Amino acid sequence: MTGPTPLRAATALRVADLHVTYDAKEVLRGVDLELSPGEWLGLIGPNGSGKSTLLRAMVGLVPSTGRVELGDGRRPGPVDLSLMPQAPELPAGMTVVEYVLLGRTSHLGWLAQESRADRRIATDVLRRLSLASFADRTVRQLSGGEAQRVVIARALAQQSPVLLLDEPTSALDLGHQVEVLELVDELRHQDGLTVVAAMHDLGVAARYADRLALLDRGSLVSLGDPGTVLDPELLSRVYGHPVHVHVVDGHLLVVPAPRPPRARPAGARHTPTDLDAHRARTRRTEEIS
Numbered sequence: 458m459t460g461p462t463p464l465r466a467a468t469a470l471r472v473a474d475l476h477v478t479y480d481a482k483e484v485l486r487g488v489d490l491e492l493s494p495g496e497w498l499g500l501i502g503p504n505g506s507g508k509s510t511l512l513r514a515m516v517g518l519v520p521s522t523g524r525v526e527l528g529d530g531r532r533p534g535p536v537d538l539s540l541m542p543q544a545p546e547l548p549a550g551m552t553v554v555e556y557v558l559l560g561r562t563s564h565l566g567w568l569a570q571e572s573r574a575d576r577r578i579a580t581d582v583l584r585r586l587s588l589a590s591f592a593d594r595t596v597r598q599l600s601g602g603e604a605q606r607v608v609i610a611r612a613l614a615q616q617s618p619v620l621l622l623d624e625p626t627s628a629l630d631l632g633h634q635v636e637v638l639e640l641v642d643e644l645r646h647q648d649g650l651t652v653v654a655a656m657h658d659l660g661v662a663a664r665y666a667d668r669l670a671l672l673d674r675g676s677l678v679s680l681g682d683p684g685t686v687l688d689p690e691l692l693s694r695v696y697g698h699p700v701h702v703h704v705v706d707g708h709l710l711v712v713p714a715p716r717p718p719r720a721r722p723a724g725a726r727h728t729p730t731d732l733d734a735h736r737a738r739t740r741r742t743e744e745i746s
């Protein structure tokens with residue numbers, strides 16, 4: 458850990474000593490977090506480090522020990538936390554607008570129908586994510602990136618004060634990535650939405666998050682501002698590969714260090730490379746013309 462988290466004025470969500478065990482293997486080892494309203498926490502860490510497990514445990518989708526509570530000490534209910542899962546099941550035959558309306562379910566009474574206000578919220582989210590023209594398509598007829606934006610739309614339609622995003626932009630092109638992240642950022646500034654987002658692109662995570670939480674094999678090994686957590690030595694150790702951290706136009710950029718050139722096999726004078734193949738092709742083309 459990189460030192461204590463500063464005390465904040467109010468708490469949106471508190472996670473204390475959270476443990477998760479799968480098949481006798483502990484995959485989350487006593488995680489503590491405290492989030493303030495309107496804060497964006499970026500959750501980072503290698504594959505299998507426990508990011509999804511932490512998010513799923515926060516909403517009670519996996520059994521855990523420890524505590525997850527709102528600022529007033531209550532256990533969060535379905536309207537308090539909204540999770541955009543990494544790979545949700547998209548029901549066959551359901552239209553995009555029907556799927557996004559599922560985000561309103563936690564607000565409805567038993568057997569109640571969605572109201573006109575619920576439909577307006579769903580339509581508004583679809584419009585803000587440039588998905589209005591997809592509203593009547595079925596969810597199985599979408600590209601991977603379109604489907605991911607629809608899943609985000611459903612999570613946003615829930616309008617919970619805390620939004621948990623599990624790799625929200627992994628399938629998105631550059632433009633749609635920015636569109637989604639800017640919308641979430643706007644909502645937290647406008648409405649005080651608290652965001653926890655698991656992301657693999659460390660530079661993008663650093664750009665949007667107030668703080669980063671780095672998980673390694675189920676333990677929180679660093680928590681703090683992006684400049685502190687994105688320490689090249691720490692990241693190199695945790696990710697098992699040397700990385701460089703640069704500041705470009707005021708933004709942190711994390712790049713893997715190139716591997717040292719492979720040793721040539723004994724006796725070989727030269728190892729063919731892509732460049733050699735390209736040169737040979739170019740020579741042949743010149744000879745033909």
Ligand SMILES: Nc1ncnc2c1ncn2[C@@H]1O[C@H](COP(=O)(O)OP(=O)(O)OP(=O)(O)O)[C@@H](O)[C@H]1O
Pocket residue numbers: 479480484502503504505506507508509510511
């Ligand atoms: N249902 C499950 N049963 C058993 N083990 C599981 C289950 N789900 C996850 N795990 C294990 O728990 C550990 C943490 O997985 P988790 O999905 O939380 O990692 P992650 O950090 O989100 O990884 P990624 O970046 O690949 O999405 C991994 O070792 C994984 O194999």
